[in-house]
Amino acid sequence: MRSRRGARLLDAAVVVAGGVALSLLVALAGLPSPALFGGLVAGLVRALAGRTGARVPEAGSTAGQAVIGVAMGALVDLDTLRAVGADWLPVLLTTVATLALSLVAGAAFRLHRGISPVTGAFAMIAGGASGIVVMARDLGADERMVAVLQYLRVLLIVLLMPVAASVVYGATAGSGAAPSAGGPGWPAGLAFTVGCSVVGLVVGRLVRMPVAALLGPLVAAAVADLTGLSRGAEVPGLVESAAFLVIGLQVGVSFTRDSLRVIGRALPLALAIMAALVLACAGLGALLAGVTGASALDGYLATTPGGLYAVLATARDSGADTTFVLAVQVLRLFVMLFSAPLIARWLRRSRPS
Numbered sequence: 001m002r003s004r005r006g007a008r009l010l011d012a013a014v015v016v017a018g019g020v021a022l023s024l025l026v027a028l029a030g031l032p033s034p035a036l037f038g039g040l041v042a043g044l045v046r047a048l049a050g051r052t053g054a055r056v057p058e059a060g061s062t063a064g065q066a067v068i069g070v071a072m073g074a075l076v077d078l079d080t081l082r083a084v085g086a087d088w089l090p091v092l093l094t095t096v097a098t099l100a101l102s103l104v105a106g107a108a109f110r111l112h113r114g115i116s117p118v119t120g121a122f123a124m125i126a127g128g129a130s131g132i133v134v135m136a137r138d139l140g141a142d143e144r145m146v147a148v149l150q151y152l153r154v155l156l157i158v159l160l161m162p163v164a165a166s167v168v169y170g171a172t173a174g175s176g177a178a179p180s181a182g183g184p185g186w187p188a189g190l191a192f193t194v195g196c197s198v199v200g201l202v203v204g205r206l207v208r209m210p211v212a213a214l215l216g217p218l219v220a221a222a223v224a225d226l227t228g229l230s231r232g233a234e235v236p237g238l239v240e241s242a243a244f245l246v247i248g249l250q251v252g253v254s255f256t257r258d259s260l261r262v263i264g265r266a267l268p269l270a271l272a273i274m275a276a277l278v279l280a281c282a283g284l285g286a287l288l289a290g291v292t293g294a295s296a297l298d299g300y301l302a303t304t305p306g307g308l309y310a311v312l313a314t315a316r317d318s319g320a321d322t323t324f325v326l327a328v329q330v331l332r333l334f335v336m337l338f339s340a341p342l343i344a345r346w347l348r349r350s351r352p353s
Helices: 001-030 034-049 057-072 078-083 088-109 119-124 129-136 143-166 186-206 210-226 238-250 255-293 296-301 308-318 324-348
Strands: none
Touching: 001 119, 001 296, 034 143, 034 186, 034 238, 057 129, 057 210, 057 238, 057 296, 057 308, 078 324, 088 119, 088 255, 119 129, 119 143, 119 210, 119 255, 129 143, 129 210, 129 238, 129 324, 143 238, 143 255, 143 296, 143 308, 186 210, 186 238, 210 324, 255 296, 255 324, 296 308
């Protein structure tokens, strides 16, 4: 019995160590969400190479979801809300249009055999990739397909966005202001993370909130930020990376050779739909800029479907209106995440028997 437990602990330690090592390599390459990518690849290797199955403990999965929820909720503050105050209607309509385009893209993806309505929709939802991947399994989607396609789109955006910003919109690197450092430090951030996670999880389950482990802490963190209780605290970087690593491992160990073959066959159609979705979102950005008086670059960055932190880095470096871009991106993130449970329920009910 002891030898079996020791073997399981050694197996888990090797997989986690592999995930950490891969995360560092992905970070050095400058790719987004390195901890999630590293965990996903390490889990995938373990799933395909191991003789026995593996799974992430439920407590670890719940903790990972809660931390990611807090990190997302902490993006909200009063300055962000004020940035869209005067133009709230066109910004809201743009967000709803993006959601509608995502659903159309998901319906088109179902042309590939074997893609369920919920999986198709979640794989193509434009924005909130981290949260969508986290909640995919709980809402009945194939989290493996969703994770691969969501982060493939993010990767394409991160690679192409700086080129589009400079070539199409005339952005000049280095023309923006440097980010200001601040915050109360990691002890306060850790207390903020734990407090919002516990309160959000308990309240979310009491009110039977869908995907309470993610959305409950997200709401708790947003309320703490808006009321000033957080005092500018944020999730410590290492804690957030650990949460993404856990979620990546959870998705990775669930892969099988059959699931990889299905994803491989679906990639050509998925890439074509992603390209159309990115272009459509750029069109929405042009409309938003025309209606609100923002620059064309601001409109493009505000409506880019994914890669939030890379978008903000590009906006800051190119001198774009970072607050406006963040406000529109965060509003879309919230709309996508809170719409996801409703979309999943609607798609399951409308599916022909």
